[in-house]
Every structure is written in C-alpha cells, then in structure tokens.
Amino acid sequence: MFKRLPDTQGAAVAVTIDGEPFNAREGDSVAAALLAAGRSYCRETPVTGAKRAPYCMMGVCFDCLVTVDGIGNRQGCLTRVEDGMRIETQHGKREARA
Amino acid sequence: MPQDHDIAVVGGGLLGSAIAFGLAREGQRVVVLDEGDVAKRASRGNFALVWVQSKGLGMPAYTGWTINSTQAWPQLEAELKERTGLDVCLEQTGGFSICLSEREMEQRRDVLRRIHAQEGVAKYDVALLDRREVEKMLPGIGPDVVGGSYCPLDGHVNALRLFRAFHVANQRLGIDYKPDHRVGAIDFERGRFRLQTSQGEIEAGKIVLAAGNANAQLAPMVGLSAPMQFNCRGQIVVTERLQRFMRYPIGTLRQTDEGTVMIGDSYEDSTDDRGINTAINSVMLDRAQRTFPFLANVNVVRSWSCLRVMTQDGFPIYDQSESCPGAFIACCHSGVTLAAVHAYTLAPMIARGALDLQQTGVFSAQRFHVQKAA
Ligand SMILES: Cc1cc2nc3c(=O)[nH]c(=O)nc-3n(C[C@H](O)[C@H](O)[C@H](O)COP(=O)(O)OP(=O)(O)OC[C@H]3O[C@@H](n4cnc5c(N)ncnc54)[C@H](O)[C@@H]3O)c2cc1C
Numbered sequence: 454m455f456k457r458l459p460d461t462q463g464a465a466v467a468v469t470i471d472g473e474p475f476n477a478r479e480g481d482s483v484a485a486a487l488l489a490a491g492r493s494y495c496r497e498t499p500v501t502g503a504k505r506a507p508y509c510m511m512g513v514c515f516d517c518l519v520t521v522d523g524i525g526n527r528q529g530c531l532t533r534v535e536d537g538m539r540i541e542t543q544h545g546k547r548e549a550r551a
Numbered sequence: 552m553p554q555d556h557d558i559a560v561v562g563g564g565l566l567g568s569a570i571a572f573g574l575a576r577e578g579q580r581v582v583v584l585d586e587g588d589v590a591k592r593a594s595r596g597n598f599a600l601v602w603v604q605s606k607g608l609g610m611p612a613y614t615g616w617t618i619n620s621t622q623a624w625p626q627l628e629a630e631l632k633e634r635t636g637l638d639v640c641l642e643q644t645g646g647f648s649i650c651l652s653e654r655e656m657e658q659r660r661d662v663l664r665r666i667h668a669q670e671g672v673a674k675y676d677v678a679l680l681d682r683r684e685v686e687k688m689l690p691g692i693g694p695d696v697v698g699g700s701y702c703p704l705d706g707h708v709n710a711l712r713l714f715r716a717f718h719v720a721n722q723r724l725g726i727d728y729k730p731d732h733r734v735g736a737i738d739f740e741r742g743r744f745r746l747q748t749s750q751g752e753i754e755a756g757k758i759v760l761a762a763g764n765a766n767a768q769l770a771p772m773v774g775l776s777a778p779m780q781f782n783c784r785g786q787i788v789v790t791e792r793l794q795r796f797m798r799y800p801i802g803t804l805r806q807t808d809e810g811t812v813m814i815g816d817s818y819e820d821s822t823d824d825r826g827i828n829t830a831i832n833s834v835m836l837d838r839a840q841r842t843f844p845f846l847a848n849v850n851v852v853r854s855w856s857c858l859r860v861m862t863q864d865g866f867p868i869y870d871q872s873e874s875c876p877g878a879f880i881a882c883c884h885s886g887v888t889l890a891a892v893h894a895y896t897l898a899p900m901i902a903r904g905a906l907d908l909q910q911t912g913v914f915s916a917q918r919f920h921v922q923k924a925a
C-alpha cells in the first residue's frame with residue numbers, strides 16, 4: 454500500500470520482521486520499515502484483540518506498539534531501525550518477566 | 552417524569568449508588584441527586600481492593616462489618632452481571648502485605664496482634680509468611696522482600712467497571728438518576744424533605760446523605776453531623792499492560808484484570824486533588840521495584856491523586872436523624888470493599904425506615920460528641 458518516494462536514499466539496514474529478513478533503509482523508524490514491508494498491522498490490542506497499525510507516526514497515538522529485540526510495547530514510530538534488529542508483531546499484552 | 556419518590560439519595564458515588572441499588576431492590580422509588588461529570592469523586596480515583604487485613608484497629612466492629620461485606624461480594628458480583636451483563640472481575644484469591652525489612656515485619660506482626668487482641672473482634676485467618684513462602688505464591692519478588700502477611704479473605708475488583716455497573720443496574724431498576732442536581736439546602740417540614748438543587752426543588756419522604764466529603768456541610772441541615780478530615784490525599788501510578796504475573800494482589804501493588812499494574816496507597820496531608828507529589832510517587836515506585844525488580848523496565852502510563860472520603864477517626868459513619876426522622880447519612884473510606892454490605896444490609900434498614908442499631912450503632916457520629924474531659 455505504501456511506496457517509498459523515488460528520491461529517498463540510504464544504505465540498507467538488515468532487520469527481521471516476525472523472523473523474515475527485510476532490508477529497511479538507514480533512517481527508517483521501525484514503523485516506517487513495517488509499512489514499507491507491506492505490513493497491514495503491527496499488533497493485536499490487549500483487551501479485544503483488534504488489529505492495529507502505525508497511525509500518527511509522531512509518538513502520540515501509541516498504535517504502533519511492537520516487540521523489538523524481545524521487548525514489547527516499543528513505539529515503532531519513535532524507534533530507529535538498526536542492523537540485526539528483531540521486529541515482531543505484538544500479540545496482546547507485553548511480556549512480564551517475573 | 553416520575554416526581555413521586557419515596558426516597559432521595561444525595562450523591563451518586565459508590566456509596567450513593569450501592570445504597571440506591573439496595574433501596575430499589577426493596578421496592579422503594581428512588582431518586583439520586585448528583586453533581587456533574589467534573590465532580591470530585593473518590594469512587595473514580597480509588598485502588599479497587601476488597602480488603603480485610605489491617606482493618607479495625609481501634610474499632611473491632613469495623614472488622615466484622617468489613618468481613619460481612621467481603622462475604623456478600625460474590626453475590627453482588629453475580630447480581631450485577633445478571634442485571635447488566637458487566638463483569639466487575641472480582642478476584643478473592645487472598646492478598647498480601649509485603650515487608651521490605653525486618654523492622655517492617657516486626658511492625659506487621661504487632662499490628663495484626665493488636666487487631667486480634669481486641670475484645671469482640673471477628674476472628675479471621677491471616678498468616679505471617681517468610682520470604683520463601685511468599686516467593687512460592689508471588690514468583691519474581693526481589694531480594695529485599697523479607698516476608699509478608701497473607702489473608703485469604705482479601706481480593707480486588709475492577710473499580711471503574713463496578714461504578715458503571717451500579718449506574719447501569721440502577722437505571723434498569725427504574726432509579727431516577729439526576730446528574731447536575733447539586734443539593735444546596737434541605738428543608739424538613741411536616742414529615743417531608745424539600746431539597747433545593749441547582750435545577751429546582753425535589754421532594755421526598757426520606758433522604759440519604761451519601762455525598763462523600765460534602766456530607767460535612769449537608770448533615771447539619773437535617774440534624775446530623777459528619778466530621779471529615781478533608782485533607783487525606785492518595786496517589787496512584789499505573790503501568791502499561793503486561794501479561795499476567797501476579798496471582799495475588801498486594802495492598803500497595805496489584806495487577807488489574809486488563810493487565811496494568813496499579814501502584815498506590817499513599818496517605819498525604821493535602822486538600823489539592825489536581826496536583827501530584829512526585830516525591831511520593833518516587834517512594835511508591837521504589838518500593839514497587841524492590842518488590843518486583845523487573846518492574847524497573849516497565850513504562851508508567853498514568854498517575855493521579857484523589858482525596859479520600861475520611862471521617863475524623865477513619866471509621867464509617869452511618870446515622871439517622873432524631874430531629875428530622877427519615878434522614879440518614881452514610882460516609883466512609885473503603886467504599887469498594889463495603890459496597891456489598893451497603894447494598895444488602897444497610898439499604899434494607901433504610902428502606903424499613905430505621906437503622907438496626909445492633910449492627911450500626913457503633914458507627915453513629917455520636918462517638919465524636921463525647922464531652923471533652925475538662
Ligand atoms: C486514592 C484512593 C484509594 C482508595 N482505595 C480503595 C480501595 O482499594 N478499596 C476500597 O474499598 N476503597 C478505596 N478507596 C475509598 C473509596 O474510593 C471511597 O470510600 C468511596 O469511593 C467513597 O464513595 P462516596 O460515594 O462516599 O464518595 P464520592 O465518590 O466522593 O462520591 C460523592 C458523590 O456525591 C456527589 N456530591 C457531592 N456534593 C453533593 C451535593 N451537594 N449534592 C449532590 N451531590 C453531591 C459528588 O458529585 C459525588 O458523585 C480509595 C480512595 C482513594 C481516594
């Protein structure tokens with residue numbers, strides 16, 4: 454659904470999305486990478502299980518929550534991609550380590 | 552519009568709602584007069600415990616009254632679900648008070664001993680557990696936890712849903728709920744009460760004052776009194792939603808049915824419920840992290856302060872007026888815990904027209920009027 458603008462540039466950044474390799478671009482936020490990868494949603498809500506995708510892209514709506522390198526509830530639009538990053542769809546509540 | 556009411560309840564918080572619910576179940580035609588959406592309400596800012604341990608030091612009858620309510624709570628939960636379809640998520644698993652030092656453990660032992668040593672106090676189980684025993688029930692506790700007390704009667708609910716469930720149930724029971732009807736004056740003439748509200752006059756044969764801290768101003772209008780503290784502020788911090796990790800609530804730390812962790816139970820001398828004292832939050836969060844160290848990596852999403860409805864000695868006031876027969880008053884802290892006893896025990900007495908002093912006599916505000924020794 455989303456396409457990159459023709460004039461954007463940047464080195465490839467190798468990440469995985471739900472285990473599958475994907476080349477994001479330097480400077481991408483996790484949310485932008487997910488949209489560029491054609492993902493239609495990034496999480497299922499904790500209470501009703503509704504599917505949600507990044508929405509405001511500027512840190513206010515919290516709809517872009519994902520699990521990054523094993524840590525849940527990370528705001529995808531405020532997190533830069535890094536080489537080797539593991540991005541995962543978040544199913545419901547964040548993990549608790551107790 | 553039905554203007555013919557048997558009884559007017561002033562205040563639509565947890566007390567007014569629970570009492571109105573109980574009155575309507577007894578066949579009374581009830582009107583509830585409440586303030587508007589922005590009113591201060593302890594019923595919207597509380598910690599949601601249905602709690603027994605630690606209560607009643609100084610008034611043993613309060614322990615028994617509290618236990619009665621926790622025992623009637625499953626019936627209340629079931630009835631609210633049947634009437635409204637709303638699940639208030641009562642969990643009566645038992646609950647903990649956690650000690651982070653030997654000294655706290657000693658104080659805990661002492662409080663429990665003093666409560667149970669009181670003449671006529673209702674007996675209930677509460678066990679002091681060492682660290683190892685606590686850890687079995689609450690895995691993930693930190694090295695600072697020395698031990699704690701566990702009471703099988705303790706539990707918690709979803710307090711906001713409880714508030715909503717009462718309002719939905721009351722509407723279905725035919726209660727006439729009038730928001731934006733702040734009561735400013737009450738007259739009593741020829742056995743009838745006339746309540747002056749911000750939207751005109753309401754008449755009723757009986758009234759119940761359940762306006763929280765505002766009972767202090769309303770009570771003298773009908774020959775009652777409600778000495779309140781006014782300055783007892785509590786703060787609560789809420790985290791993001793986490794997968795279930797706590798099977799039992801702690802008095803200062805609990806995981807809600809929807810996964811958030813609530814951290815609370817501060818007492819502070821303040822009458823300002825708009826501000827937040829960050830120093831108090833730091834202490835509460837530090838203790839929470841020492842209890843469950845992994846919470847250090849968890850995000851906080853909300854925090855608020857709220858004034859408690861606290862009488863001068865901290866115990867409930869239930870009273871009936873001698874000079875204006877038919878006027879009743881109810882106010883207390885722990886209105887979540889006591890919701891069941893308010894609905895099923897107190898309200899039927901009011902419906903019959905007289906409190907059963909065997910049960911409620913000790914809670915009369917008369918106790919504040921003993922002559923001071925000269
Ligand atoms: C921080 C905090 C934590 C708490 N934790 C717990 C807990 O864990 N467990 C527990 O059992 N309890 C707890 N409580 C206590 C509990 O919330 C209260 O006991 C309970 O909400 C009191 O209900 P209420 O209806 O008397 O008062 P309120 O909720 O204050 O309601 C009073 C109502 O009266 C209305 N009113 C006021 N003046 C007028 C007037 N003149 N005319 C018409 N209407 C009027 C107000 O608008 C309001 O709706 C806590 C309280 C606080 C503040």
Ligand code: FES
Pocket residue numbers: 484507508509510511512513514515516517518528529530531
């Ligand atoms: S997309 Fe709205 S906060 Fe990230």
